[in-house]
Amino acid sequence: MVFSSIFFLFCFLPIVLIVYFIVPKRWKNLVLLLFSLFFYAWGEPVYVILMLLSILFNYVMGLDIAQRNAAHRPKKAKASLIFTVVVNLFLLGFFKYAGFLIGTINDLFVVNLPYKELALPIGISFYTFQTLSYIFDVYWKKVEVQRNFIHFSLYVTMFPQLIAGPIVKYTDISVQLENRHVTLTKLGLGAEFFIKGLAKKVLLANNLGQVYTYVQGLEPGSTSILTTWLGIIAYTFQIYFDFSGYSDMAIGLGEMFGFQFMKNFHYPYVSKSITEFWRRWHISLSSWFRDYVYIPLGGNRVSVPRHICNLLIVWGLTGLWHGASWNFVVWGLYYGVLLILEKYVFVELIQRMPTWLNWLCTILLVMIGWVFFSNTSMADAWSYLQNMFDFFHHALWDSTGLYLLQSNFILMAIAALVCGPGIYRVFKHWMQKRPWLAVVINVVLCLACVAYLVYDTYNPFLYFRF
Numbered sequence: 001m002v003f004s005s006i007f008f009l010f011c012f013l014p015i016v017l018i019v020y021f022i023v024p025k026r027w028k029n030l031v032l033l034l035f036s037l038f039f040y041a042w043g044e045p046v047y048v049i050l051m052l053l054s055i056l057f058n059y060v061m062g063l064d065i066a067q068r069n070a071a072h073r074p075k076k077a078k079a080s081l082i083f084t085v086v087v088n089l090f091l092l093g094f095f096k097y098a099g100f101l102i103g104t105i106n107d108l109f110v111v112n113l114p115y116k117e118l119a120l121p122i123g124i125s126f127y128t129f130q131t132l133s134y135i136f137d138v139y140w141k142k143v144e145v146q147r148n149f150i151h152f153s154l155y156v157t158m159f160p161q162l163i164a165g166p167i168v169k170y171t172d173i174s175v176q177l178e179n180r181h182v183t184l185t186k187l188g189l190g191a192e193f194f195i196k197g198l199a200k201k202v203l204l205a206n207n208l209g210q211v212y213t214y215v216q217g218l219e220p221g222s223t224s225i226l227t228t229w230l231g232i233i234a235y236t237f238q239i240y241f242d243f244s245g246y247s248d249m250a251i252g253l254g255e256m257f258g259f260q261f262m263k264n265f266h267y268p269y270v271s272k273s274i275t276e277f278w279r280r281w282h283i284s285l286s287s288w289f290r291d292y293v294y295i296p297l298g299g300n301r302v303s304v305p306r307h308i309c310n311l312l313i314v315w316g317l318t319g320l321w322h323g324a325s326w327n328f329v330v331w332g333l334y335y336g337v338l339l340i341l342e343k344y345v346f347v348e349l350i351q352r353m354p355t356w357l358n359w360l361c362t363i364l365l366v367m368i369g370w371v372f373f374s375n376t377s378m379a380d381a382w383s384y385l386q387n388m389f390d391f392f393h394h395a396l397w398d399s400t401g402l403y404l405l406q407s408n409f410i411l412m413a414i415a416a417l418v419c420g421p422g423i424y425r426v427f428k429h430w431m432q433k434r435p436w437l438a439v440v441i442n443v444v445l446c447l448a449c450v451a452y453l454v455y456d457t458y459n460p461f462l463y464f465r466f
Contacts, residue, residue: 001042003194003249004201006453012039013253020257021182029154029177032257039159040122047121051157054091058084058131059152062138066145069138081139085132092128095121100324123163125321127156129288134170136292143174151177160253164246166264166284169291173259180258190255195442195449197248202449204415205241206456208234211408212374218400220383225394226401228387234408235374236367237415240269243282262287269366269419272358273350274338277366285321289314304344312336322373327381331372338365 001008016035023031041048061084068077093101095118102115134155137143146152155177161168215223215231223231247264254261268280278286297310312333319332342350350358368385375381387394417423431438 001039003246003253004198004449004453006450009450009453017187017256028182028257029150032159033150033154033157036154036157036159036162040157040162044122047119047124050091050095050121050124051127054088054127054131055153055156057087058135058156059146059149062135062145062152063147065135065139069141077139081135084135088128088132088135092124094118095124097320097324104326126165126167127162129167129285130156130170133167133288133292137169137171143171146170146174146177158254158259160250160257160259161261164243164250165282166247166250166261167288168261168284169288172262176259182258186258187256190252190257192252192438192442193255194249194252195446197245197250197252198449199445200241200245200248200418202245202452203445204411204418205238205245206452207411208238208241208408208415211404212238215404216374220380221387221394223387223394224396224398224401225388225391226397227404228384228394230401230404230408232367232371232374232384232388233412236269236363236370237412237419239370239373240265240419241415267419267421269363270359270421271362272355273362274335274342274365277362278335278339285318289318293317308340308344311340315339323376325376327372327376327378330378330381331369334369334372 001012003009012035016032019035020028020031037048037052040051044051061080065077065080065084068074068080099115099117102113105111106113134143134146134152138145146155155168155170155173156162158168211234212231215227215234218227244265251261251263262284264282264284266280266283268277271277271280294310294314297313298306299310300307302310315332315336316329317332318335319328319330322328322331353361371384371388372378372381375384427438427441
């Protein structure tokens with residue numbers, strides 16, 4: 001079940017809201033938990049058992065670590081922490097990376113170890129990282145251990161952020177699990193945020209995705225430079241509006257139920273450096289790796305060689321988190337190398353360059369990165385890059401490229417505008433002067449999204465595979 005579906009919009013969500021607002025306060029967490037389990041079981045009827053076992057295991061181990069901390073037995077608490085982390089990573093690795101590992105061994109050693117690809121449990125990367133953040137924070141005594149099993153289960157399974165984030169750290173939500181205020185104002189603000197995300201996903205990401213899908217379907221090496229660039233530009237927009245739109249919907253849904261989730265995207269395509277880009281893109285993932293991997297490794301308070309090593313480890317893991325394929329590892333290391341170059345090689349040059357040139361270089365590097373991200377085969381990625389930059393063997397434009405440019409120019413222009421904060425500032429300005437206009441705009445956007453979902457079957461969600 002996805003947020004951008006007719007069933008979710010007109011069946012599941014209204015029923016959840018009605019029941020949630022009717023029941024007494026003490027039952028709200030249980031109601032939300034039961035509906036969240038149903039939401040997950042709708043698409044994963046078997047793997048919901050895996051998630052429940054993960055919840056039970058981490059709940060018990062959290063109590064065990066807290067008890068050993070309280071008894072001043074740090075070695076035993078650390079042993080419990082290591083055991084818990086190993087079990088969580090084993091489950092994630094078994095379901096997500098076992099096939100990748102065996103396939104790599106087969107390729108390297110020219111053997112034929114048999115294996116069967118397992119269906120990836122939806123959202124396993126997200127809820128595993130959430131439970132790990134809880135375990136680490138309990139061990140470090142940043143939070144009190146959660147003794148209420150219902151509250152802990154809801155933290156892990158809450159349907160707004162279960163399958164696609166943002167990755168909610170326990171420290172950010174522990175108080176809200178115990179006590180939160182649900183008001184009509186929050187419901188309205190949440191609905192507005194949800195509609196904004198739905199419009200980004202349905203009206204922009206889906207249409208832009210069709211452009212890239214079409215370009216990808218053309219015969220390799222036969223496309224002009226214009227066609228190839230239009231394809232990756234469309235994908236650059238698509239993945240942003242797809243994922244940020246889904247995050248906005250999750251944040252809006254959380255607001256409807258009284259929760260406040262962290263912002264996951266903050267106009268990343270206006271960044272003037274790769275460092276800034278990763279402060280604005282998938283913020284919850286970046287902060288998770290910073291708090292639980294980068295800083296424990298020593299962060300930047302180490303020697304230069306060690307710092308470079310830390311960056312490569314973090315970004316290699318970031319790439320691997322996104323998928324069990326070498327293209328994701330290369331994508332992650334690509335950003336690791338870029339960040340190292342920014343910090344140690346080109347720092348003075350970047351400071352001297354004009355702002356517009358810094359932005360242009362950043363967005364070009366990001367688009368090159370998306371080539372590796374979107375092509376699971378490294379051979380396909382290199383081929384696509386050659387098509388983008390080989391001016392000697394490919395035509396600058398062709399009829400296909402001109403047609404795509406003409407038919408999608410307005411769509412891409414709107415996408416470019418929405419990528420920046422300007423249009424939202426104008427909207428907020430007019431909303432303060434004429435509140436009724438905000439209502440009209442949101443109603444129109446909602447109706448447009450519904451009409452699109454009714455008449456169009458192209459409605460993928462890119463981050464489901466992660």
